[in-house]
Amino acid sequence: MLLDGKTAVITGASRGIGLGIAEAFLAQGAKVAICGTSEGGVSKAKEHLQGKYPNGEILALAADVSKSGDCDNFIAEVIKHFGRIDILVNNAGITRDTLLMRMSESDWDAVLSVNLKGAFLMSKAAVKQMIKQRSGSIINMSSVVGQSGNAAQANYSASKAGLIGLTKSLAKELASRNIRVNAIAPGFVKTEMTEVLKEELRDAILQSIPLKRFAEVKDIADAAVFLASENAGYITGQVLAVNGGLYI
Ligand SMILES: NC(=O)c1ccc[n+]([C@@H]2O[C@H](COP(=O)([O-])OP(=O)(O)OC[C@H]3O[C@@H](n4cnc5c(N)ncnc54)[C@H](O)[C@@H]3O)[C@@H](O)[C@H]2O)c1
Numbered sequence: 001m002l003l004d005g006k007t008a009v010i011t012g013a014s015r016g017i018g019l020g021i022a023e024a025f026l027a028q029g030a031k032v033a034i035c036g037t038s039e040g041g042v043s044k045a046k047e048h049l050q051g052k053y054p055n056g057e058i059l060a061l062a063a064d065v066s067k068s069g070d071c072d073n074f075i076a077e078v079i080k081h082f083g084r085i086d087i088l089v090n091n092a093g094i095t096r097d098t099l100l101m102r103m104s105e106s107d108w109d110a111v112l113s114v115n116l117k118g119a120f121l122m123s124k125a126a127v128k129q130m131i132k133q134r135s136g137s138i139i140n141m142s143s144v145v146g147q148s149g150n151a152a153q154a155n156y157s158a159s160k161a162g163l164i165g166l167t168k169s170l171a172k173e174l175a176s177r178n179i180r181v182n183a184i185a186p187g188f189v190k191t192e193m194t195e196v197l198k199e200e201l202r203d204a205i206l207q208s209i210p211l212k213r214f215a216e217v218k219d220i221a222d223a224a225v226f227l228a229s230e231n232a233g234y235i236t237g238q239v240l241a242v243n244g245g246l247y248i
Pocket of ligand 1: 011012013014015016017018035036037038041063064065066091092093094114141142143144185186187188189190191192193194
């Protein structure tokens with residue numbers, strides 16, 4: 001198995017892509033620690049994962065990635081429980097889509113705080129342990145719109161482009177400590193985040209995807225397994241686009 005004996009932290013894993021990554025990591029032999037905003041959400045996710053992997057080691061706690069105290073406490077609990085952190089997936093993300101003229105300061109701040117500041121805070125908390133271990137792999141969940149831009153998503157696209165800058169900078173800064181930092185830029189993935197989009201918009205997006213299908217959560221989880229594993233041991237500072245050719 002590709003992640004045997006590894007301990008992985010995955011943020012925003014009560015559903016969607018994060019939950020899919022937790023599942024894929026467990027299937028590859030990793031122990032997983034997941035967080036999400038609500039106690040109920042993470043317990044339900046843990047139940048689901050434990051049902052699929054009865055022998056899997058899973059820690060599930062509520063933590064808001066936009067709060068430094070929550071990040072520090074969560075990481076401290078993970079270390080207390082598992083003794084190490086090999087993989088960190090900064091996956092938690094939100095949208096507050098609207099055109100610039102209607103976008104409020106709080107729409108901007110909320111999205112930047114969770115999507116970009118959250119990855120900074122969680123990386124800062126986890127990297128201390130990775131430095132002690134002299135190894136680690138960090139994966140930041142960017143987006144195709146961080147590369148291409150998108151109307152009515154100025155806040156979200158800026159946060160996802162920011163994650164690419166964060167990824168490249170940390171890759172340079174942490175390489176000497178044997179810590180790799182990469183990003184995944186998914187296209188349109190079938191999750192509750194995209195369920196809210198109007199049918200006409202979904203149809204228009206589908207037409208523009210060369211592979212003519214939306215991504216399944218598994219498409220993204222498989223990329224995360226690869227980047228987290230030793231198979232990607234010489235890859236750092238990269239953005240792996242998993243977008244069906246939507247942006248080339
Ligand atoms: N679905 C897509 O098409 C798509 C495309 C590109 C990128 N992404 C990115 O992938 C990631 C996951 O997306 P998804 O579609 O699974 O979303 P989702 O809305 O289904 O799930 C988001 C998860 O993040 C958690 N979360 C939200 N705010 C949080 C906070 N402050 N602290 C901790 N956890 C928090 C939620 O509890 C939930 O578990 C996001 O970063 C998203 O931007 C998604």
